[in-house]
Amino acid sequence: xxxxxxxxxxxxxxxxxxxxxxxxxxxxxxxxxxxxxxxxxxxxxxxxxxxxxxxxxxxxxxxxxxxxxxxxxxxxxxxxxxxxxxxxxxxxxxxxxxxxxxxxxxxxxxxxxxxxxxxxxxxxxxxxxxx
Numbered sequence: 001x002x003x004x005x006x007x008x009x010x011x012x013x014x015x016x017x018x019x020x021x022x023x024x025x026x027x028x029x030x031x032x033x034x035x036x037x038x039x040x041x042x043x044x045x046x047x048x049x050x051x052x053x054x055x056x057x058x059x060x061x062x063x064x065x066x067x068x069x070x071x072x073x074x075x076x077x078x079x080x081x082x083x084x085x086x087x088x089x090x091x092x093x094x095x096x097x098x099x100x101x102x103x104x105x106x107x108x109x110x111x112x113x114x115x116x117x118x119x120x121x122x123x124x125x126x127x128x129x130x131x
Contacts, residue, residue, distance in 0.1 A: 004045050021046075025053055057106070063091050064109050071114035092117070099124055 005018040024031065024039065031039075040047040052058035070078055070088055078085035078092060095102065095110060099121060102110070111118040 004049065021049075060106065061109065063088075064113055067092060067117065068113040071116065075116075077116055077120070096120055096124060 005014045005021065007015065007018045007022075009015050009018070036050065040050055055061070067078070067088060070085070078089040080086050080089045080093075082089075095106075099107065099110075107121065111121055
């Protein structure tokens with residue numbers, strides 16, 4: 001499969017699989033390690049969903065990895081003026097705009113994506129770079 005099952009699918013079997021997966025999320029703390037392993041091996045998409053359940057910063061970290069990859073490849077900040085870069089530029093702008101409310105861990109991860117990103121944080125927050 002190329003996607004996860006959808007809650008509002010016209011296919012009743014797909015809706016049923018969606019509901020089952022949602023039930024597993026609500027029961028994740030009571031699933032055995034064998035059950036979790038079996039679920040993870042069902043597909044890479046399911047494995048990613050399970051990882052996101054275990055780590056509240058999963059999506060945020062994924063965006064940081066995308067930013068780091070972009071910066072490594074382009075050696076410049078993503079631009080809102082370039083359509084393919086806009087979403088990443090908006091995400092970074094949001095993070096910089098709320099930098100004072102990010103956790104120490106988040107600020108540290110964001111700084112580590114690239115020296116230019118770290119410089120933006122230091123410029124916004126002073127020489128300490130906040131945290």
